[in-house]
Amino acid sequence: MSSSSRTDKSYFKKRRKYGIPFDYIDYQPKRRRCQIPRPLNEDEPGYSRRKALREQYYPVKKSKLKTTVSSDLLLDVLQCLNRNEALKCQLVSKQFHSAIAPVRPYLSLHILDELAIHYNGEIYAAGRERSVHLKSKHSIASLRYCLINTLQIDSLSKRIFEKLKMIKNLTYAKLKVNEFRSCQTFTITT
Amino acid sequence: MATESANGVSSPELNERDVVITTNDNRNFTVKIGVARVSKTINNMIQDLGESLDLSSGIPLPNVDGPIFEKVLEWCEEHKNAPEIKVEQDPHTRERKWFTMTEWEEEYFRKFLSHLWDLAMAANYLEIPSLYYYTCQKLAERIKGRTPEQIREMFGIEDDLTEEEKAEIRRTNVWCTY
Structure with missing residues (x-):
């Protein structure tokens, strides 16, 4: 399938309908504008009920790890692992993700x-x-x-x-x- | 209070003397200089202070707390005469080669398994390469083969990434299998 047809909505519709996984490697989503956080209070302009419900049911959890792990330390830990294992740690938390992202070029191959x-x-x-x-x-x-x-x-x-x-x-x-x-x-x- | 000169005596003699080290929770540790010198940070302090070093009033360590320093000292006592470790990596994959640990070292990490991050940070601050790299290896050993969920559970980290962020990370890491 050509890349132009991937932007077509029917491609995703059909895939979703028949449960076929998306080819996420080649699908490049359009760059979105930076989203301004909407107010959670109903009276304020720009209130989003959907966002408020999401905040209510899926509140953002904060990390329990008391100590802030520095990028240098994390790099020294991850250099002992193969690249797959090291990059997997990006899914652990925001703190890990932001510490690993800048050191990616120095990880193993x-x-x-x-x-x-x-x-x-x-x-x-x-x-x-x-x-x-x-x-x-x-x-x-x-x-x-x-x-x-x-x-x-x-x-x-x-x-x-x-x-x-x-x-x-x-x-x-x-x-x-x-x-x-x-x-x-x-x-x-x- | 008697002030002893650090420069006035030869090195082997000095190593047998005691120095007081004060951690950030105001705990004082009396340590042999030879043991304290395993830490490059403390060794530099001893050398820099030279004649003005007051062995009894103590060297302050504002970034290390007492319980962790106690564990670090245990390591230093065991490794005071150990040669410098050599960090090697695979020339092709750039993956670091793993060190072979002695029975004592294995037991040491088994004992302090829940304080590995603190130990690594203290070793980094105190510049103790052997403890630092061995702790890093131990942390890597714990991470290896575990899923992000298991890692979170092990280190007590809560999941604060949204599903969109996770999808974006997965999309960016083309070669990863999760």
């Missing part, structure tokens, strides 16, 4: 078994636990935090060359590859 670029320019990445079809720029950019065991390309067509150039730009030329494999033999000039 993901290990990808294979990154394949097909003749039509499509990119597939196979990790240890799952494989992903990389479409969005965001998902391609995330390759800079990956260690790729094998990079495989079908042939060096113009399309593939453009894709490689795009990967290079998006990852700031920080793609780490152990082995390069191809169906075609290349000369030095290519």
Whole structure:
């Protein structure tokens, strides 16, 4: 399915109806404006009943952890773990999330078994636990935090060359590859 | 009050002398200088103060409380002659290599399992690399293989992230499996 059709409401409607999970990797939501908090008092202008009910039934809980964990300390703890385990901690609390977010570039790298670029320019990445079809720029950019065991390309067509150039730009030329494999033999000039 | 000079005596002799350390809850600890010197912060204080160091009136530690300092001292006594630890990481994945702990160290952390964050912060302030990195490893060991819910429960943290924020985090971390 093309990315333009994803913005179509029917795509989500159908998926929701039949219980098909959304492809969250390639779905980029539109940037929203900063939301101004609405007053919870009924008399004030801009009162939202929905928000008031949400606050009533789902009040924001505050962290019990008395000590504020610094980013440096958390980085030293998370550097002992693989990237998956470390990033998982972002879901613990706001404090953890805000401490981990700035240190993400310094965490350990993901290990990808294979990154394949097909003749039509499509990119597939196979990790240890799952494989992903990389479409969005965001998902391609995330390759800079990956260690790729094998990079495989079908042939060096113009399309593939453009894709490689795009990967290079998006990852700031920080793609780490152990082995390069191809169906075609290349000369030095290519 | 007798004032003793820290510079006037040779180092081995000085290490056998006692110094009073005052924590932020006004508790005084009488410690051998050799033991206190495991902490680089205290060692620097001793060196900087030099002749003006008053061994009996105490070195103030405003960022550490008594109960935690007691635990830190236990570590320092055991590691006073230990060599500096070497922190290594995997050159490819950048993951830190884990240290092998002795039986005493394992027992020490088992005893103070509920104070690991405080211990790490105290070790960071006092600049005790061995205690700091070992505590970090122990914390990582506790986090490893657990779900965010289990981590929250273990450290007594309440969930203050909204569902939207969680969805956004999941979307951003393309390669993560939760």
